[in-house]
Amino acid sequence: MELKTNIHALRGEIAVPGDKSISHRAVMFGALANGTTRITNFLTGEDCLSTIDCFRKMGVVITQQGNEVIVEGKGIDGLIEPTHILNVGNSGTTTRLLLGILAACPFHACLIGDDSIAKRPMDRVTKPLKQMGAHIDGREEGRYTPLAIRGGQLQPITYHSPVASAQVKSAILLAGLHAEGTTTVIEPHQSRDHTERMLRAFGADVRVDGLSVSVTGRQTLQAIDIEVPGDISSAAFFLVAGAIVPNSEITLKHVGINPTRTGIIDVLKNMGANISIKNVRHEESEPVADITVRTSTLKATHIGGDIIPRLIDEIPIIALLATQAEGTTIITDASELKVKETDRIATVVSELRKLGADIEATEDGMIIHGKTPLYAENTVVDSYGDHRIGMMLAIAACITKGSVTLQHSEAIAVSYPTFFDHLRMLQS
Ligand SMILES: O=C(O)C1=C[C@@H](OP(=O)(O)O)[C@@H](O)[C@H](O)C1
Numbered sequence: 001m002e003l004k005t006n007i008h009a010l011r012g013e014i015a016v017p018g019d020k021s022i023s024h025r026a027v028m029f030g031a032l033a034n035g036t037t038r039i040t041n042f043l044t045g046e047d048c049l050s051t052i053d054c055f056r057k058m059g060v061v062i063t064q065q066g067n068e069v070i071v072e073g074k075g076i077d078g079l080i081e082p083t084h085i086l087n088v089g090n091s092g093t094t095t096r097l098l099l100g101i102l103a104a105c106p107f108h109a110c111l112i113g114d115d116s117i118a119k120r121p122m123d124r125v126t127k128p129l130k131q132m133g134a135h136i137d138g139r140e141e142g143r144y145t146p147l148a149i150r151g152g153q154l155q156p157i158t159y160h161s162p163v164a165s166a167q168v169k170s171a172i173l174l175a176g177l178h179a180e181g182t183t184t185v186i187e188p189h190q191s192r193d194h195t196e197r198m199l200r201a202f203g204a205d206v207r208v209d210g211l212s213v214s215v216t217g218r219q220t221l222q223a224i225d226i227e228v229p230g231d232i233s234s235a236a237f238f239l240v241a242g243a244i245v246p247n248s249e250i251t252l253k254h255v256g257i258n259p260t261r262t263g264i265i266d267v268l269k270n271m272g273a274n275i276s277i278k279n280v281r282h283e284e285s286e287p288v289a290d291i292t293v294r295t296s297t298l299k300a301t302h303i304g305g306d307i308i309p310r311l312i313d314e315i316p317i318i319a320l321l322a323t324q325a326e327g328t329t330i331i332t333d334a335s336e337l338k339v340k341e342t343d344r345i346a347t348v349v350s351e352l353r354k355l356g357a358d359i360e361a362t363e364d365g366m367i368i369h370g371k372t373p374l375y376a377e378n379t380v381v382d383s384y385g386d387h388r389i390g391m392m393l394a395i396a397a398c399i400t401k402g403s404v405t406l407q408h409s410e411a412i413a414v415s416y417p418t419f420f421d422h423l424r425m426l427q428s
């Protein structure tokens with residue numbers, strides 16, 4: 001598609017769609033609970049629809065009307081053997097959390113996803129789940145999809161995860177919910193804690209001690225009503241747009257500000273962005289707020305260490321932000337980017353260079369020299385099927401002089417189906 005370039009202002013108020021991580025979990029935990037879970041502001045992105053589809057194939061009755069979803073819980077032992085392959089589409093979260101749940105189910109299931117999923121490492125969950133007693137096979141001994149799994153009786157484990165990954169932590173905790181005894185996951189850095197918060201809201205006993213999280217098995221979950229906060233990872237595109245497009249002022253309403261997700265706000269503040277957070281409130285188990293950002297004069301920063309898991313999905317848009325900051329921004333400790341929907345170090349660098357950015361890849365991050373004007377002469381950029389690369393490029397186009405075509409723009413529907421509607425609303 002042809003992207004809008006050289007935009008003179010972005011102004012107005014939007015409510016970004018529901019949080020992807022929380023929407024997945026609401027359906028999954030609702031399916032495992034006793035009773036009916038009602039979800040509002042559910043993200044109807046393709047990833048979360050894949051989660052609904054997988055659970056329907058295991059006998060869970062789920063009704064979806066727009067952003068409202070009702071899940072008729074089956075109880076912790078109530079899923080039934082699927083007669084069809086479970087298709088996780090493009091969703092790593094669906095794949096890994098589902099494997100944790102299936103590890104405890106005494107039946108056979110097959111998982112398949114798209115070309116991107118087929119390249120993403122699944123042994124980070126299949127190895128510990130096998131250790132707990134699940135039978136899993138797949139390409140390269142269960143490293144890649146398609147995967148076949150037969151679950152059953154599980155042993156609890158104490159697992160020192162080599163990566164700070166909420167998907168790994170959640171998969172093991174979900175398996176641990178069914179094991180006899182206490183399962184503990186210890187992470188190298190804090191990853192997003194939506195699983196811990198939501199399991200507690202469903203009535204489970206989850207114990208957190210620093211970087212260690214434990215659950216005891218054979219607990220029952222009790223259905224609840226969940227209002228999903230706006231996704232800060234989707235808001236991030238407009239937070240950056242507001243800071244870098246001239247004459248802009250954007251307010252994002254009802255955005256989730258769970259501290260394990262707000263690295264983007266810390267980075268914007270460190271870089272000197274004009275950003276304010278108002279109306280902070282606690283809704284059920286997750287905090288939310290309204291965030292306003294205005295066109296800003298930006299300076300470079302260093303991003304690495306503990307903050308990385310708190311902004312891992314925002315690094316593509318942060319790289320664009322850094323092209324508009326005075327000085328050299330260095331991103332380190334982010335090699336996890338290489339195993340996302342694309343190798344996001346490679347795709348960010350190659351596509352932003354096409355627009356004139358001064359950016360280079362390193363082993364575990366990027367170096368970006370700013371401030372650089374972006375220009376294009378009938379330039380073709382590509383999302384390579386990665387929603388976050390597609391949205392980053394659409395925001396990059398807003399400050400680019402010339403004309404830009406985005407290939408594979410349809411990938412954006414994975415997490416933000418109304419992205420272009422919102423971008424248009426802010427231009428008028
Ligand atoms: O648990 C989750 O909902 C997610 C965890 C993160 O992945 P990792 O667990 O691989 O870090 C993140 O990148 C992904 O978009 C969603």
Ligand SMILES: C=C(OP(=O)(O)O)C(=O)O
Nearest residue numbers: 090091092093094313340
């Ligand atoms: C990495 C992402 O998601 P997932 O791992 O669920 O595919 C993402 O949304 O950026």
